[in-house]
Amino acid sequence: MIEPGSSWVFPRAEFPSLLAGLERAGYRVVGPTVRDGAIVYGTIRSVGDLPEGWTDRQEAGTYRLAKRDDGALFGYNVGPHSWKKYLFPPREQLFTLRRDGSASFEVTPPPDDEPPLAFLGIRACEIAAMRIQDRVFVGGGTPDAGYARRARSRLVVAVQCGQAGGTCFCVSMGTGPAVRAGYDLSLTELIEPGRHDFLVQVGTPEGAGVLADVPMRPATPADLSAGEARVARAAQSMGRTMDTTGVHEVLLRNLESPVWEDVGRRCLACTNCTLACPTCFCHSTEEVPDLSAERVERWRRWDSCFNLSFSELHNGSVRATVPARYRQWLTHKLATWFDQFGSSGCVGCGRCVTWCPVGIDLTAEVRAIRAADARAVPPEGGPAP
């Protein structure tokens, strides 16, 4: 019986039957594909769409694809896209308002005809990010209907990382690399001399359902320990670390640290970090009227706290300087997110480090703030002001 909690093994050659199972269950499968020299998320129609035999090399401000010789389907880490583009689309219509005479109007939501999505190849840090956005959009008092509708029907087919990238620090953030919760199926790619298999762990009945026609055998203790060894290798090869001890207090008592000025003068305020970040949720709404304003569409689009206009009030922008905007982003991500949504807003995926055009590394900035804080607060000085 394929039950939640059970583990199975199928050979690489049977991967198409997993895709067939997802399609038969009515899902539109999205996952990693190679496009424009990067691994981005798109529609997966066959195994050929996956980045077979590719890997990535990442450093602060650097991302390059490279070939690998083992034919791995998931032998890379995360790219510039995140899965938030599916649940929280970059541009989304909220409703259309149609005047009905001059006296009133009707409001109708956009059509809801999208098939449910299966997220194939989602990593542990990305599941953590998705659950953080779940808390933002549906965890509070007033859930967002569009997000909730898409999140409700999603199927999570996770992949455990067998290696870490140069900007990864999920171990520091406690989000990976092992996939421990929030999945329907969890895959681990087992590649050894003479072997290319997938270990699959079943999380939910929905996940079990798509495996019905996949030829597979129960996993042995040796398979499970091979999977664990790969995840352990990823855990040991993190490119970055961040000390999160008391980071909420450290950042909030250093709101006037000279570090903000220093990093703010390097930052281009280009918004790349916020667009690549899998948890950043800030957005703006705008109205699109027809010429007579008889019909008005209201849209939501991704915005960024790095934009001057984001904090605009009638007498100018609240965060007029780039250092102020960088401080807003980092303190929100690592500190005030706890106050607002009960968790960190950072999962340690490293995207903001890789995709920063000037290579600003938040783990280094946190270290700089800690160093400045230690200089300001003597070790035996008791609680900081």
Next chain:
Amino acid sequence: MSTVRDGPRPVDPGPGIGPTLAPEPYTVWSRTQDTRDTATLVLAPSRTGSVPAFEPGQFNMLSVPGRGEVAISISGDPGRPGEWVHTVRSLGLATQAIAGATPGSLLAVRGPYGRGWPVDRAWGKDVVIVAGGVGLAPVRPLILELLRHRDRVGRLEVIYGARTPDDLLYAPELAGWRHRTDARFQVTVDAAGREWYGDVGLVTQRVPDARFDAANTVAFLCGPEIMMRLTAEALESRGVPRPAIWVSLERTMQCGIGLCGHCQLGPYLLCRDGPVLPYADVAPLLRIRGL
């Protein structure tokens, strides 16, 4: 690996756009030009239907469809449900369209949102209200509520400041309030011509004259941040404890329900956690530039 107890899917919030992002149609019932750039609108539901109850200090999201949506505090009388009253100052495209809306025209309204003035903390206490400029608009419902329950509070002191006599809101009503014997309304302006018989100066300069028992007082402040900060300092120097001071804060608000991120002030999403917050909690944040 053990069985996952914590499933991957969020719970069903129900169909549609969501109860709070879809506006309702309202018709402008009356319009009063308060000052050169500010008007007060009374709105009635365009279709039959009830107007939600609100707390003094809460706000609605208003738009002339197609001209953009903005957060506007509610200025109506909590004792007169069935209508929305909004005082709107023309500052940008959206507020120009709203403030210029003539009787009979159609507005889109959703709300009310946010946390208002903690009126129940006023019972049995002396109350000091200090408002600056259009900051009188969000405290008008509070003043009306306290006047209706006049016997439940001690002394009631209101200090209101505006740039010039021509910028004073609710002029006829203000004149009536100033004639009351059970509450004291001090009005001051930054600058005036010789037709002005009242005070000239900042609201903070009126605080020393206000009569209240500092240890048994609550204060509600609304106006520019610098005005609220200096007023709070003036009240504290007269002995009002910091936890007895409340402020209404302003940031851009676009969703009204804590999703869009615009209205952050440190740990607060002002649309959700405010706009009224304890001064004790926000005072350290208001001291920092560009937060």
